[in-house]
Amino acid sequence: MPEPEKAPRETPRPHDTRVLDPRSLRGLAHPLRIQMLRLLRQSGPATASQLAERLGESSGATSYHLRQLATHRFVEDDPTRGKGRERWWKAVQEGISWDDSLYRDPDPEVRGAADLLLHEVASSHTQELSTWIATRHDWDDAWSGAADMSDFAVRLPPAALRELSARMHALIDEYRDSPEAQAPDAARVRLHLHAFPQREE
Numbered sequence: 001m002p003e004p005e006k007a008p009r010e011t012p013r014p015h016d017t018r019v020l021d022p023r024s025l026r027g028l029a030h031p032l033r034i035q036m037l038r039l040l041r042q043s044g045p046a047t048a049s050q051l052a053e054r055l056g057e058s059s060g061a062t063s064y065h066l067r068q069l070a071t072h073r074f075v076e077d078d079p080t081r082g083k084g085r086e087r088w089w090k091a092v093q094e095g096i097s098w099d100d101s102l103y104r105d106p107d108p109e110v111r112g113a114a115d116l117l118l119h120e121v122a123s124s125h126t127q128e129l130s131t132w133i134a135t136r137h138d139w140d141d142a143w144s145g146a147a148d149m150s151d152f153a154v155r156l157p158p159a160a161l162r163e164l165s166a167r168m169h170a171l172i173d174e175y176r177d178s179p180e181a182q183a184p185d186a187a188r189v190r191l192h193l194h195a196f197p198q199r200e201e
Helices: 022-028 031-043 048-055 059-071 100-104 108-138 141-146 158-176
Strands: 017-019 075-077 088-091 095-097
Touching: 022 031, 022 059, 022 108, 031 048, 031 059, 031 075, 031 088, 031 108, 048 059, 059 075, 100 108, 108 141
Parallel strands: 017 095
Antiparallel strands: 075 088
């Protein structure tokens, strides 16, 4: 069984979330920037070279995009690391959020950036789920039995869907802050929430 992942030093506070506005959304909406920010949040501080190796990119490309992320305050220097020439970077916040006004922004570039971000998030979720399915036999049986991959269909108006999502987020926060998070056999658990309307036949 893989060792439970230990929280990196200088981990952002659990509820530290960046609310995107049109400018910061455009600054983030690039596939490589989104991937690098996700890695820094999940695996802790890294250098441009380390990120380049993990993502199969050149260090020049990762350096450039890290500077762009820093311009928009998604990442910053990690002063606790890197005594040599290489610069270490860490995520400033743990997560992002945005409201649906970005989908209706009069600027088509903002709407396009929102679409790109959504597609990248969906692709990341699919990749993480596929990795779990491919590696589930490497984990103790207790994890295989505890993992869940379910889907549901309910009839709701938009206001009720917002309420349901908020209640699920609140429940997840309870577990994030619970004593179980510090249990010896605890590991980072990824939870994906997808809630969307669907045309009925």
